[in-house]
Amino acid sequence: MSQVNDIPIIEAIEFTNFKALRNAELPLSQFTLIVGPNGSGKSTVLQGLRWLRGVGINFDHALTIGVPRDDATRIVMTIRTRYAGKRFNVIRRLTPRHHNETDSVPRIAGNELYQHAVWQMLQTLRTFSLVPERLSQPVKLSASMNLLDDGLNLAGVLDRLRDQHPERFEQLNEELARWLPEFDRILFDTPMEGHRAIQLRTRKGQARIPASELSTGTLLALTILTIAYIPDSPKLVALEEPDHGLHPRLLRDVRDALYRLAYPDRFGESRPPVQVIATTHSPYFLDLFRDHPEEVVIAKKEANEATFQRLSDMPNVEEILEDSQLGDAWYSGVLGGVPVAP
């Protein structure tokens, strides 16, 4: 059995009464890019994944607008997983009575033998909504190499990577220098005892530029690379707009970095693959997935209700795209997933 099949994978997530996702099924692949207008449920998917990991949600805030609230009303998320050739559903429910539920263990239907692997995958999943201002913050050193959802501890994670996995840290430096040729190395500063801050060294003149002086795009590029080079990667990573703030010419590198996570064997890496979910608003980023329509999901919103469709499941999609860029076709509206007129 191939390595990919030995790792649990989420095949789809069904949402019921969860914000704009009143009744929606999100199909997922080893790599999935979700495109769609604002409010089409892309962020709700990430919120759902956090809920799965144990972050509480408020029933009244999360209930789809217009759905009557009574004792029988449920917000439900069903995660359809496949592992070792078998399928398991993980169900998360929220009732009006437990409207601040945080601690109930998701129910996993299926053979107990496999539950552990699936449960472990769901526990280690990571959802990143990177906040540029936080990436540049000096942080207190800790033993953890887990990057926080907003990227706040980036400096600490890089410091650990340098100490514990120097060869990967070197690879990361090389890759960074290729992405952003004006810099040649990640350096560290100790603004106070037990704290670390990042600096980048300029190729010309070897000047140390503190993180607080770096552009948003540079910090985001560094963070995406860091996610791709952390050795003990989670089994599932979801990233909100990894293209945000980046020069369009860097987007191919971003795609490559995410593919490196999702398909490590094709990049000569022996570590287990990571299931990757990313969202975007960028037609340029979308262009890069023309060869793999099965990896693209269009989020559509009509009358405050969002649904998902895999691009490869769309009728006549090959004919529609024949002589167009994927991003242009999406922007034009013919694929759906664009804002509706007010």
Next chain:
Amino acid sequence: MKVAILGESSADEAVVRIFVDAILGEPTDSVERYRLRSRGWPAVLNQLPAVLHALYYQSDADALVVVVDSDSHPHDVAHDDPGPRDDSCHLCAVRSKIDAVRARLRPVQGRGSFRAAAGLAVPALEAWLWCGQDSLVTEQNWINGLWAGEIPYTKLKLKQWVYGTDRPDLVTETTRATERARRLAENLAMLEERFPIGFGALCREVRGWRGDLR
């Protein structure tokens, strides 16, 4: 000779440079001023007027070479007959656009002649790169398959053959592609024989420049 190259990706452009140098029999210089980059069909066609104008008016480039993938629109020699071109064909579309822009260029004092050539990889540049590895990979085989409704290999298949994966990162793609191109550059006759329409057209146009090389 200073030659600008426009292709569907930076890896494609590196490959085309190697072939153009081999056809000319001497290394060309790139136009440093513009770090041209396209992002696939039809963006390359849409960018072409701006690129051509800028090269002509603002650079000392001698020539522009454009190479695109045919996808499912290969060129047919019948398109070369006098009369309107078939612009669904990617090669004809590129040539039409080049002609239209050149017709509007005004003379500029001190500007030498400006040449342009176009090539078409059927169905994709990786087919050129796989030339000689598999005798089935020829322009005619693919076109015959297309008309018969059963293409012998897809673009993705070609990528898997050339790069070992259909999702190569840019470094791998560029490295492998230029390695193959350098080897093939030593046997242009084979490429020209197996890709007479799209590669042959490029060869004939570029060879025509040899006479007026400085």
